[in-house]
Amino acid sequence: MLVEQRNFTLCGSQQGNACIRVIPTGKLEVTIMEDDSSCEAEFSQLWFNKAGMKTLLVCREAEQVCWQLDLTNKDAKELECLIESAQEDFEILMRAL
Numbered sequence: 001m002l003v004e005q006r007n008f009t010l011c012g013s014q015q016g017n018a019c020i021r022v023i024p025t026g027k028l029e030v031t032i033m034e035d036d037s038s039c040e041a042e043f044s045q046l047w048f049n050k051a052g053m054k055t056l057l058v059c060r061e062a063e064q065v066c067w068q069l070d071l072t073n074k075d076a077k078e079l080e081c082l083i084e085s086a087q088e089d090f091e092i093l094m095r096a097l
Contacts, residue, residue: 002024003021003022003023003024004021004022004082004085004086005019005020005021005022006019006020006022006075006078006079006082007019007020007033008020008071008072008075008079009072009075010032010069010070010071011053011054011070011071011072012054012070013070014069014070016032016033016034016035017032017033017034018030018031018032018033018069019031019033020079022079022082022083022086023086024086024087024089024090024093025090026042026043026044026086026087026090027040027041027042027043028040028041028042028043028046028083030067030069039059039066039067041059041066041067043083043086043087045059045060045061045066046058046059046083047059047060048076048080050073050076053072053073054070054071054072054073054076055070055071055072055073055075055076055077056068056069056070056071057069057070057071057076057079
């Protein structure tokens with residue numbers, strides 16, 4: 001179980017770069033490089049919403065949007081695969097214990 005980290009370029013109204021860490025215990029950490037702001041979410045709070053040439057990554061809690069990022073469709077697909085892989089790895093580890 002390793003933490004995966006990727007740097008993605010934000011698109012749409014948000015310009016800049018995001019460093020995203022996928023933590024196998026079920027957490028996503030995001031740092032926006034330009035202003036050194038950060039946010040996090042549990043995997044269960046995340047929603048991917050594809051809209052044309054970009055995908056909106058949304059963190060929701062109790063029906064309210066906590067934060068959102070505009071990613072390219074390719075980057076969003078890569079992130080979605082990383083999250084799925086982390087969830088599978090964690091499930092395998094838990095079953096082995």
